[in-house]
Amino acid sequence: MKRRPDWSSLLTPLPGRWAIGLGVVGVASLLAVWAAVTYSGMVEPFFLPSPTAVGHAFYDLLMNFGFLEDIWASLRRILVGFVLAVVLAVPIGVAMGSMATVQSMLEPILGAARYMPATAFISLLIIWMGIGEAEKSGLIFIGVFFPLCLVIADAASATPRERLNAAYTLGASRARAFWNVLLPSTMPQIIDLLRIAAGWAWTYVVVAELVAADSGIGQVIITSGRFLRTDQVIAAVLTIGVLGLITDLFFRVLYKRLFPYAERVTR
Amino acid sequence: MSTISVRNVSKTFAMRSGTRTALDSVSLEIPSGSFTCIVGASGCGKSTLLNMIGGLDTPSAGRIEVAGSVVEGPGPERGMVFQSYALYPWLRVRQNVEFGLRMTKRPKSTWKQVSEGLLEEMGLSDFADAYPRELSGGMRQRVAIARALATDPPVMLMDEPFGALDALTRIGAQRLLLDIWQRHRRTIVFVTHDINEALLLGDQLVVLSSSPGRVKELIPVGFSRPRTAEIAGTAEFTQLRERVLSMIFDTSPQSARRPDVRSASA
Ligand SMILES: Nc1ncnc2c1ncn2[C@@H]1O[C@H](COP(=O)(O)OP(=O)(O)OP(=O)(O)O)[C@@H](O)[C@H]1O
Ligand SMILES: [Mg+2]
Numbered sequence: 001m002k003r004r005p006d007w008s009s010l011l012t013p014l015p016g017r018w019a020i021g022l023g024v025v026g027v028a029s030l031l032a033v034w035a036a037v038t039y040s041g042m043v044e045p046f047f048l049p050s051p052t053a054v055g056h057a058f059y060d061l062l063m064n065f066g067f068l069e070d071i072w073a074s075l076r077r078i079l080v081g082f083v084l085a086v087v088l089a090v091p092i093g094v095a096m097g098s099m100a101t102v103q104s105m106l107e108p109i110l111g112a113a114r115y116m117p118a119t120a121f122i123s124l125l126i127i128w129m130g131i132g133e134a135e136k137s138g139l140i141f142i143g144v145f146f147p148l149c150l151v152i153a154d155a156a157s158a159t160p161r162e163r164l165n166a167a168y169t170l171g172a173s174r175a176r177a178f179w180n181v182l183l184p185s186t187m188p189q190i191i192d193l194l195r196i197a198a199g200w201a202w203t204y205v206v207v208a209e210l211v212a213a214d215s216g217i218g219q220v221i222i223t224s225g226r227f228l229r230t231d232q233v234i235a236a237v238l239t240i241g242v243l244g245l246i247t248d249l250f251f252r253v254l255y256k257r258l259f260p261y262a263e264r265v266t267r
Numbered sequence: 268m269s270t271i272s273v274r275n276v277s278k279t280f281a282m283r284s285g286t287r288t289a290l291d292s293v294s295l296e297i298p299s300g301s302f303t304c305i306v307g308a309s310g311c312g313k314s315t316l317l318n319m320i321g322g323l324d325t326p327s328a329g330r331i332e333v334a335g336s337v338v339e340g341p342g343p344e345r346g347m348v349f350q351s352y353a354l355y356p357w358l359r360v361r362q363n364v365e366f367g368l369r370m371t372k373r374p375k376s377t378w379k380q381v382s383e384g385l386l387e388e389m390g391l392s393d394f395a396d397a398y399p400r401e402l403s404g405g406m407r408q409r410v411a412i413a414r415a416l417a418t419d420p421p422v423m424l425m426d427e428p429f430g431a432l433d434a435l436t437r438i439g440a441q442r443l444l445l446d447i448w449q450r451h452r453r454t455i456v457f458v459t460h461d462i463n464e465a466l467l468l469g470d471q472l473v474v475l476s477s478s479p480g481r482v483k484e485l486i487p488v489g490f491s492r493p494r495t496a497e498i499a500g501t502a503e504f505t506q507l508r509e510r511v512l513s514m515i516f517d518t519s520p521q522s523a524r525r526p527d528v529r530s531a532s533a
Pocket of ligand 2: 313314315426
């Protein structure tokens, strides 16, 4: 007899097949509701086109509107802005979290910058860099860099004190305690935070492209909106969702590969 | 050669509401090669004292010397075992044990021999390649002890190392510790809540009183070695235990005769 998992048990992972199965059930239910309200004529196609209409729109975008190039444009902007933000935020955040001197020096700047919405920088970015690629990646950088510094600093400063103390009593110098204990101790959380920060990057790329762009998924959304092409808008939004999911999956796989000793990722 | 002397050590912590004296002029001589247990009520300053000997905290007054030199910070000549194990989850058991060898730059060719020897002694040979989270609490504790022993420190400081173990595992761990101590003599300072444990393991017992922590008494424990848990059944043991207990809770006959001298002034 096959053992069935316990449906309601708390904090217990489901077996892989069941987890995927339930995911499919969730998506299928949503599709079913969508199909029901659209095919039955309950909702007008102008407000919510049917799944098939959106599928057609997606195909149309790909074949006749060069949607692949738009996707690539958005991806490129994210890659530049996000990678730059990560490359700077990881060392700065870790230094802030582990050394009180760095913390005291940077906290007021970063703390204030965090409260300034990245979108408020758009005008400045346009003045400084025009409306080219640099401005778009710049917005992503600003949107990701400041909050990422702070959450990484928090993660580093949460290193269990006893892990460090144990290292010192085992003869570690300060530098070795940093490289051999503090950093590996914080690394899993850093990767997990990057996964969350990638979500912010997706938000800001669309914002940047909504404002002023001649390519990109965000630009497709705003243009389709102007022409009242609800089907294309939905197709483009769903594309972002799927690409976001893939990014998420990438970081989850990376996490599992890098930290085989760790508990599974949460959230 | 690795005598520990604690001279008039006090420790005060700054609190929101003024200062709190955790330890008040504590003086102690711990002979080289002896097994000393520190007992006292919760919050009386046992961990504070041990951390200062380990160099993880500094005295507010007085000084601590180990093997003739003043303690100024942590170092590999004073191994420490923490109650929370403090193992490194990203390292396998073997690498955890070898951590101190790596940090003290011992020749790499010697690492394996040391770690394998210790894991064998701890009965963990089969788990050399496991990660700490795959081990039980008692096994983790043994890895922590092996890790501290790897660099062969003349002094071992242990803060309630068996506190989180169940009664049975604990007996095994105590036996193992005594065994190791008998084989590689070193100075051990062992903090515990458990008076039975202290009497079973120690050559001497330091009884701390609370608020502020002071040395109430230093009791030599004379039971012959090797000891086994059976000594807990003897009348001598029970008597000593009662004495220590009454000291900790201050219910000795003398203080009972003059009741409330302390609390009246408090
Ligand atoms: N960092 C600190 N700041 C303020 N007070 C502290 C600090 N560390 C310890 N204390 C105080 O010092 C006293 C002694 O603490 P300590 O941890 O040494 O007790 P303990 O004897 O080890 O207790 P337990 O048996 O519960 O572990 C306590 O009253 C505690 O409140
Ligand atoms: Mg304690």
